[in-house]
Amino acid sequence: MxxxxxxxxxxxLFETAQKNTSARRVRRPGQTPSTAPIPSSLHKLPPDTAPPVLLYRDTNSWCPFCERVWFALEEKEIPFATEFIDLNNKPEWYTALVPTTLVPAAKIEGELVYESKDILLALEEKFGTTLLPNDLEENAVARQLVEDAENNGFKEASYKFLRVTPADSDQLALQATFETKLDELEQALAKYPGPYFVSSFSLVDIMYSPHLDRLAANLPVYRGYHIKGNERFPRINAWFEALNQRPAYHRVKSDNITNNLLLRRRWGVEPIGNPLPLDPVDxxxxxxxxxxxxxxxxxxxxxxxxxxxxxxxxxxxxxxxxxxxxxxxxxxxxxxxxxxxxxxxxxxxxxxxxxxxxxxxxxxxxxxxxxxxxxxxxxxxxxxxxxxxxxxxxxxxxxxxxxx
Ligand SMILES: N[C@@H](CCC(=O)N[C@@H](CS)C(=O)NCC(=O)O)C(=O)O
Structure with a gap:
């Protein structure tokens, strides 16, 4: 036979597959990407109504800053439309529209906002502060932590360590600086009960998650360094576990291999010989x-x-x-x-x-x-x-x- x-x-195959999954995408014939996810809350909109948010994001879904905004939109269950921007060939209308010319940007009820942190804060303002604490004092702490996530040098220290070459004499010093930054996050996570930076899931978690995810996937392969399972960082590990329980996180995150391949292809960083591990998901x-x-x-x-x-x-x-x-x-x-x-x-x-x-x-x-x-x-x-x-x-x- x-x-x-x-x-x-x-x-x-298509019929059986559809019966066994609730995930749905739309096809985009002849375009890049060739399919796009349907936001989980789009069904909440009456037919023929434009969603209140239009998100401009990168075509390949690699951008960690876009991921922050997408994560918040899914957590807040805000229906949104997406316009994909090819970062290798940005359309002129986009560079004319957005002063930084970077992604993400968003039109929130018609008003342009750019810079991921500012988009997150604008979404809180317009759609209810569900991702910031109600308690005034804690709210102020959370807002400060959101600012810190931009300005505390964590991203810079982590990328320097990730991209250092094994032959570089700075490697140990860069590792030590990076570990000090992770220690600071450990301490910040200790301040409130529960696994998150404040007492409930918030914008602070969203600010850090795309970067920490990429580091946790890439450092083992490119530097032989592990955040997950590292006894020095129990709270960061508990934080990853807590994120893992959130459906919105699973909709927006990348898998390990995507992260690993991207670092080599896009940034030319060479793995130090460790295999690319598949995610330990089910x-x-x-x-x-x-x-x-x-x-x-x-x-x-x-x-x-x-x-x-x-x-x-x-x-x-x-x-x-x-x-x-x-x-x-x-x-x-x-x-x-x-x-x-x-x-x-x-x-x-x-x-x-x-x-x-x-x-x-x-x-x-x-x-x-x-x-x-x-x-x-x-x-x-x-x-x-x-x-x-x-x-x-x-x-x-x-x-x-x-x-x-
Ligand atoms: N601070 C910005 C950073 C955004 C950013 O760096 N976006 C990158 C993609 S990950 C970009 O648009 N790159 C295109 C370019 O540099 O021309 C934010 O938080 O939104």
Missing amino acids: SIQSTVSSWEQ SESLEYRAEAAERLSDNREAAIGDILKNSGVQALASYGDISAVQEAVELHLRLLADYLINGNGAPLPGGRTGGKDNADPIVAAVGAITLAYVRNRICAPRDMSAGAATAFRTAADKVLASIY
Whole structure:
């Protein structure tokens, strides 16, 4: 029996996947990014009503400052629309509109606000201070901590340590300065009961979370340094645990691999040899596996086009005829979606698509390229949530391992 006929059709896969996930995105044909998340509270708006907030953010969802604003919008359940700005080619209308020309910026009930901290404060002013304490004294402390997050040198110290080269004689001094900054955060977290900077989740947590997340993902790989699990920082670790309980955080965060790949590709920092670890999230969860399969099934045409154009797989086309290669790409993506939905995380039998039973080495080679490429091509939360991206990469690794 041919492998083609044993794998579910795209239509079946899409239908089953949709039934098992509540995550939904809109397609943006011919645009970058090719899909966009639907804000969790958009359904609260009456039909044909413009959302009160328009967020300008980066196309790849990498910008930590944009993540702050998105996090607050999701926490506050404010319906919003998004306009994506390509940072490599900013439109003239954007640079004319925003004096700094940076992202994020927002139109809040028609009024332009820029600088992430100022957008966060403006959202509190316009939509109720749900992310600042009611108690006046504590409110003042929280506002001061928000200012400190911008000005206390934490970001600068952390990036200097992250980007120092191993040969640099400053490395130990930069590590010590960075650790002193983390000690200051430890002390700040001790001031109020509970895991957050003040007695409830607030803007202060939102100010720090995108940066601390990126550091926790990247320092082990690029500097061999661990924040998570480090006994010197018990409160920061408890804070990460508390963030992990928040649904809005899971909608906006990146996964470890996205963070790791970005640092090398975008900033040219070289890993010191440690492997890129997958997130310790529940990648076997059906909700996440179904979300990943739903994304792949729904967006397959864009994915296939991207693979054919950018993965190098065209080199395997005989005499310029790409159709057999395209068929093999499509088959392996379908296998991946099928495995995400029906595989239950079990190991696949070897030799399903190439190997000894289906002895077409070209099909196997195309499959290997396809899976290796999409595994690192997926970017969270641009293409899917961090949890789904982790399920996707885990499944791609397993199907890849079954080819030869
Ligand atoms: N202080 C700004 C920083 C914003 C920022 O640095 N944005 C970066 C993206 S992460 C940007 O727009 N870069 C484009 C550029 O530098 O031209 C804020 O908090 O909003």
